[in-house]
Amino acid sequence: MSDTRTRILDLANQLTQSRGFNGFSYLDLAAEIGIKNSSIHYHFKAKSDLALAMVEQHRKTTADSFAQLDHQFARPQDRLTAVIQHFQADLRDGKICLCGMMAAEFQSISVDVRRELALYFRGFQDWLSKQFSELGHQNPPRAALQFLSALEGSLLLARLQGDVTIVSQALDGFVNG
Template structure:
């Protein structure tokens, strides 16, 4: 018999997949119950409301993001290597149905219809990603490994938007290679003249 921790983890995995496939309003507790093989009441025991479930999922997602960033930084102090690692991570995910899109980016497309608590979690994620990219670009510009055409914050926002847009394009075209076609020139542009 699965433990409560196993059950809540399975509920979160299922919710993540269902969000990537259909967005915030594209799933219900009945959908999760059918996939996980439990009663809806069991889901409510772990996550009383859908907001609680998705907020927990996004907090977990941010922890995974933080761990991923720490891993990029552990592997290499070079900002170019870290940017390549970030792009490589998403390029490896894009072809997989359950990981093909950043959960936060997908939910951000639904901001007008999602609860305020979820919107706050999304904003925190995007601020965190932008801060990391800004810091990385600043370090790269200071060391001479990156050439910026504008200030680091704007470059970070452009980089982030391009990566998320590339996910959307790959999804729209049904062609994972579209992601790399769009994102590889980002590094080329930032390292021009290096």
């Protein structure tokens, strides 16, 4: 895999997180990377192929991150806190969850990408569920869904209001009391 391909994916990731997948073009990518837009087509024939590659890659790196958190922190609360801080860090650059962004663009994406997105959220929810299970919650999958929903929604509100603490406010019931 060429370095250029990686650079395209990374840049597309950033732009999707800030502007949405429909918020940038191959011309934007090409200009920033310093090649021609037809060269982007060489790596990703259609933009929908780029979308699929992005979500597939993001699913994998996210799974890795979860595995890493599992052995980095002994307490589930600390893992959840780390997750929250991760999203807050992106938020400071105006970036929100890649897959949340694409979920908002649901109508314009292919069924392949939709399926991949659904798998991402399922993986996220399953991992959260394990954390709440360890914490002794009576209904871990439910708690996981509530955490995930609150996270995605609060990211939208926090960015709009320019206040990253909105995310922690929306989620503090899960990691504390």
